[in-house]
Amino acid sequence: MADFLITTLELPAWLAWSITAMVAAVLILNVIAGGALVFIWAERKIAGRIQDRLGPTRTGGKFGWLQSLADGIKLLAKEDLMPDGADGMLFRIAPYVSFCASFCAFIAFPFAFDFIGQRLNVGVFFVIAVLGLEVFGVILAGYASASKWSLFGAMREAAQVVSYEVPLGMCVVVPVMLAGSMDLVTIAEKQGGWFTSWFLFHDPFTFVVFWIYVTCAIASVNRAPFDLAEAESELVAGFHTEYSGLRWSYFFMAEYGSMFLVSALAAILFMGGWNGPVPVASILGLSEGTSDTANYFVRLLGMINLLGKATLGVLAMMWIRWTLPRLRIDQVMATCLKYCTPLAAAMFLGAMLWQIALPGGLVPGLRRPAAEIREGWLPGPGGAARSVGEDAGTVVKVGA
Amino acid sequence: MAHLLDDDPRIIEFDVRTDEMLVNMGPQHPSTHGVLRLVLRTDGEVVSEVEPHIGYLHRCAEKIGENITHRQFIPYTDRMDYLAAMNMNLGWALAVEKLMKYQVSERARHLRVLIAELNRIASHLVGMGAYGLDLGTFSPFLYAFREREKILDLFEEACGARLTYSYITVGGLTADLPTGWLQRCESFLEQFEPIIQEYHALLTTNAIFVKRTANIGVMSRELAIDYGCSGPVLRGSGVDQDMRRDGEAIYTAMYEGYAFEVAVMKDGHYPRDHDYPAVPADAVLGDCWHRFFVRMLEVVQSMDLVRQAIDRYSACKGPLGDPVKLTEKMPAGDAYLETECPKGQMGFYIVSDGSAIPWRARARSSSFSNLAVTHELCRGCLIADVPAIVGSLDVVMGEIDR
Amino acid sequence: MRGPGFLEQLEAAVPGAVVGKNLEALDPWIEVAPERIADVCAWLARSSPVRFDSLQCVTAVDWCEPDPKKAAKVAWQPHTEMVYHLWSTPARASLVVKAKLPRWQADVPGQPPEIPTVCGVWRGANWHEREVYDLSGVWFTGHPDLRRILCPEDWEGFPLRKDYEMPLDYHGIRGR
Numbered sequence: 001m002a003d004f005l006i007t008t009l010e011l012p013a014w015l016a017w018s019i020t021a022m023v024a025a026v027l028i029l030n031v032i033a034g035g036a037l038v039f040i041w042a043e044r045k046i047a048g049r050i051q052d053r054l055g056p057t058r059t060g061g062k063f064g065w066l067q068s069l070a071d072g073i074k075l076l077a078k079e080d081l082m083p084d085g086a087d088g089m090l091f092r093i094a095p096y097v098s099f100c101a102s103f104c105a106f107i108a109f110p111f112a113f114d115f116i117g118q119r120l121n122v123g124v125f126f127v128i129a130v131l132g133l134e135v136f137g138v139i140l141a142g143y144a145s146a147s148k149w150s151l152f153g154a155m156r157e158a159a160q161v162v163s164y165e166v167p168l169g170m171c172v173v174v175p176v177m178l179a180g181s182m183d184l185v186t187i188a189e190k191q192g193g194w195f196t197s198w199f200l201f202h203d204p205f206t207f208v209v210f211w212i213y214v215t216c217a218i219a220s221v222n223r224a225p226f227d228l229a230e231a232e233s234e235l236v237a238g239f240h241t242e243y244s245g246l247r248w249s250y251f252f253m254a255e256y257g258s259m260f261l262v263s264a265l266a267a268i269l270f271m272g273g274w275n276g277p278v279p280v281a282s283i284l285g286l287s288e289g290t291s292d293t294a295n296y297f298v299r300l301l302g303m304i305n306l307l308g309k310a311t312l313g314v315l316a317m318m319w320i321r322w323t324l325p326r327l328r329i330d331q332v333m334a335t336c337l338k339y340c341t342p343l344a345a346a347m348f349l350g351a352m353l354w355q356i357a358l359p360g361g362l363v364p365g366l367r368r369p370a371a372e373i374r375e376g377w378l379p380g381p382g383g384a385a386r387s388v389g390e391d392a393g394t395v396v397k398v399g400a
Numbered sequence: 401m402a403h404l405l406d407d408d409p410r411i412i413e414f415d416v417r418t419d420e421m422l423v424n425m426g427p428q429h430p431s432t433h434g435v436l437r438l439v440l441r442t443d444g445e446v447v448s449e450v451e452p453h454i455g456y457l458h459r460c461a462e463k464i465g466e467n468i469t470h471r472q473f474i475p476y477t478d479r480m481d482y483l484a485a486m487n488m489n490l491g492w493a494l495a496v497e498k499l500m501k502y503q504v505s506e507r508a509r510h511l512r513v514l515i516a517e518l519n520r521i522a523s524h525l526v527g528m529g530a531y532g533l534d535l536g537t538f539s540p541f542l543y544a545f546r547e548r549e550k551i552l553d554l555f556e557e558a559c560g561a562r563l564t565y566s567y568i569t570v571g572g573l574t575a576d577l578p579t580g581w582l583q584r585c586e587s588f589l590e591q592f593e594p595i596i597q598e599y600h601a602l603l604t605t606n607a608i609f610v611k612r613t614a615n616i617g618v619m620s621r622e623l624a625i626d627y628g629c630s631g632p633v634l635r636g637s638g639v640d641q642d643m644r645r646d647g648e649a650i651y652t653a654m655y656e657g658y659a660f661e662v663a664v665m666k667d668g669h670y671p672r673d674h675d676y677p678a679v680p681a682d683a684v685l686g687d688c689w690h691r692f693f694v695r696m697l698e699v700v701q702s703m704d705l706v707r708q709a710i711d712r713y714s715a716c717k718g719p720l721g722d723p724v725k726l727t728e729k730m731p732a733g734d735a736y737l738e739t740e741c742p743k744g745q746m747g748f749y750i751v752s753d754g755s756a757i758p759w760r761a762r763a764r765s766s767s768f769s770n771l772a773v774t775h776e777l778c779r780g781c782l783i784a785d786v787p788a789i790v791g792s793l794d795v796v797m798g799e800i801d802r
Numbered sequence: 803m804r805g806p807g808f809l810e811q812l813e814a815a816v817p818g819a820v821v822g823k824n825l826e827a828l829d830p831w832i833e834v835a836p837e838r839i840a841d842v843c844a845w846l847a848r849s850s851p852v853r854f855d856s857l858q859c860v861t862a863v864d865w866c867e868p869d870p871k872k873a874a875k876v877a878w879q880p881h882t883e884m885v886y887h888l889w890s891t892p893a894r895a896s897l898v899v900k901a902k903l904p905r906w907q908a909d910v911p912g913q914p915p916e917i918p919t920v921c922g923v924w925r926g927a928n929w930h931e932r933e934v935y936d937l938s939g940v941w942f943t944g945h946p947d948l949r950r951i952l953c954p955e956d957w958e959g960f961p962l963r964k965d966y967e968m969p970l971d972y973h974g975i976r977g978r
Contacts, residue, residue: 454951454952455950455951455952455953455954458952458953460961462937462962463961463962466962466964498828499828625855625856625891626855626856626924626925626926627924627925627926628856628857628858628889628924628926628930629926639891641891641894646894648896733827733828734827734828734829734885735828735829736829736859736887736896736898738858738889745858747858747859747887749859749861749885749887751863759863760861760863760864760962762859762861764858764859764861764887768929768930768933769858769926769929769930772926772928772929773926776925801952802952
């Protein structure tokens with residue numbers, strides 16, 4: 001797009017890049033905000049159905065589809081309260097820190113082959129690292145609220161999220177190792193074709209790693225049964241006890257944004273990203289590179305595919321939340337330090353040895369390398385597929 | 401070597417102590433079952449002391465009782481344990497009847513058993529659901545309320561009220577059952593029976609639930625008896641006592657001919673009158689899990705009693721009998737009677753000077769005694785255990801504060 | 803256990819404590835001298851053949867007729883009566899222990915009468931005695947933590963006294 005602005009409209013490079021960045025930012029913001037709206041509605045409906053209720057039924061006509069918007073308007077209209085003893089600046093800044101962390105992680109997140117804000121050759125690293133920053137907002141909120149319950153929530157969050165980063169990181173390293181790249185696009189492209197080439201089914205170790213990843217991901221985004229930071233039966237509402245109105249909704253959006261992100265990351269790392277269980281595009285005879293329209297169509301299909309997988313992940317999290325009781329803080333820590341971390345380390349080692357022993361997989365020929373599928377592929381229009389660094393080019397042939 | 405280090409003047413011992421924090425849990429707190437206030441003294445997540453503060457729901461019921469007649473007091477008993485109002489009505493009515501030496505008709509007796517046991521199910525359902533809520537799972541609460549609503553529908557048909565019934569009254573009941581009620585009650589029991597397995601799957605046998613409740617808040621039988629605990633709290637500690645079997649003659653006579661086994665662990669197992677999940681390996685007698693489990697068993701036990709009562713009631717062809725007059729005089733004297741309510745032994749003590757208005761009306765609340773033990777159970781537990789322990793006592797503030 | 807043999811044992815263990823009895827009442831009771839209540843309860847709970855190991859209820863009954871016209875007709879002298887309901891878990895039996903107290907200590911209105919606490923016998927007595935103190939105004943000597951329990955800490959008077967008058971005003975809230 002920047003190239004288009006520079007070459008066709010003859011805009012100066014700085015302006016062209018700024019506009020491109022802004023467009024990307026607005027798109028991503030809308031994905032998060034729109035996603036949050038949909039997921040909040042879905043959560044209400046799913047919780048309702050799980051609990052033998054109907055959930056919202058009237059707002060917006062049918063199925064209460066406008067419920068989240070109504071909630072949003074209500075939140076906007078609510079008074080923005082701050083406790084007397086609160087640290088004003090930190091109290092106000094905390095929701096933005098949380099939300100920004102959740103939002104920024106989407107910058108390097110590919111929705112399809114070149115539907116990406118900014119492709120980074122260390123994409124996984126960036127996403128995990130930035131997502132980890134969300135905890136700062138929570139700690140600030142808890143600290144600045146001048147409430148003991150908030151402080152408890154923040155301390156729990158700090159302890160929990162920081163410890164779960166360790167096994168989470170180890171789980172993420174396994175697909176990185178298999179793909180030989182930290183670039184999210186490369187990792188997803190490596191799993192092209194049928195679902196048999198997903199890293200989930202690569203070997204028994206990766207299969208186990210996936211479940212450890214799921215556990216750690218739920219814990220690191222504070223969803224039940226690991227929602228200790230806001231455990232409502234113990235800590236009233238945890239770190240956001242004292243928040244109201246729009247500030248509170250930022251925490252909420254951050255939570256849903258992170259939920260979506262970790263599920264989408266799971267889809268990319270273990271479930272082929274935009275490469276479906278069935279290669280629909282190639283079955284339909286739509287191979288990328290035949291025309292711009294076909295390229296665009298294939299990517300759109302890929303994006304729907306990825307969003308679908310990510311949504312499934314989010315729905316699974318909701319299902320878990322409305323079914324299980326909450327763990328206690330020491331049990332959460334024990335789960336992390338005694339089970340998840342050693343298990344993840346062992347699985348990492350196992351996956352590595354498997355790679356050495358059986359590089360072709362159990363059944364040779366079942367898993368075709370992605371490069372084979374992508375034979376004859378040409379870059380997309382307008383130079384949108386920008387390769388950054390060496391490793392991105394190993395799989396994706398970037399043409400002229 | 402060690403003594404050298406000890407004497408080294410360069411080593412300064414720091415007495416690193418973090419300050420203890422006083423935290424108010426309640427009276428407005430999601431997990432304190434009403435308006436209970438717990439003051440926690442915590443060091444980080446560890447609770448060193450819990451002090452319950454009660455009285456936020458005090459409505460001077462005993463003082464009111466000194467100014468109205470015995471039958472007029474029935475609606476006030478409703479508002480004590482509002483989750484088991486029928487059992488409260490029954491307790492007061494029997495206490496007055498004991499003082500009056502009044503004998504209700506056979507038909508009224510069976511109807512009382514039927515109604516009281518049905519309310520026990522409803523009360524235990526709330527206790528179970530709310531306990532799930534305390535532990536952070538929301539759905540069982542609504543599953544429990546779904547079934548409770550059906551019981552309330554039945555009560556509404558019988559007496560017109562859904563929460564504060566005033567149905568059982570001194571000298572009998574205010575009205576007989578409407579036609580078709582017994583069939584609807586039977587069909588409710590029919591469809592309710594398999595649902596208990598659902599509760600067992602969601603809570604009793606759930607791994608996280610067991611982790612949160614087993615070996616938490618262990619109460620020895622001596623402690624339970626010393627504090628005057630009663631009901632499922634006492635039986636959860638392995639004390640074989642149920643007022644329906646062990647109480648005074650006027651109360652046990654009501655259950656005469658009924659077959660039931662007290663839900664208590666004896667010789668390492670619970671009575672095997674129905675299918676129930678095995679006790680998990682890490683559960684200790686007297687912990688939160690056992691208190692919860694006794695309640696679950698009593699639901700089944702009460703269902704059985706309701707079925708027996710339906711048979712006996714429909715076999716009874718005699719009249720139901722009318723309740724005593726509102727201003728019926730009581731003989732001078734005093735009477736104390738404890739009945740087995742869902743929460744424990746509810747005692748009513750009446751002192752009469754010979755008029756229809758009690759000289760003194762005293763309610764000995766089971767939740768009051770059960771809650772008094774909290775500070776013993778919560779010593780050295782974690783913050784998350786406090787709702788788990790208080791929830792397992794299943795207290796109702798209306799009954800504690802009266 | 804409620805027979806004379808039981809009473810003789812009690813008399814031997816705590817001489818002179820039992821001052822009255824009615825074993826034919828609906829709930830058989832014994833009346834003890836108030837200053838001996840803790841000793842009697844300790845014997846009943848620990849040494850008696852039927853161990854009354856649980857205290858179910860503590861009640862204070864205020865015998866006082868505020869209306870002078872009616873007061874002239876009553877047979878009793880104004881007093882406060884303590885009623886302890888005991889329960890034996892092993893024997894599944896109950897016993898009522900009563901004790902008569904003056905309405906006010908040394909007849910000074912507002913000065914609660916005193917009776918030894920039974921907290922040392924049953925730990926569960928703690929809250930029951932606090933409630934009796936709060937509502938009926940009986941001071942339990944030796945109680946570890948005798949405060950109001952149901953009423954606010956700064957409440958005045960003892961509501962379950964027959965001559966209690968509801969205050970006109972409590973922190974700006976109208977009382978009557």
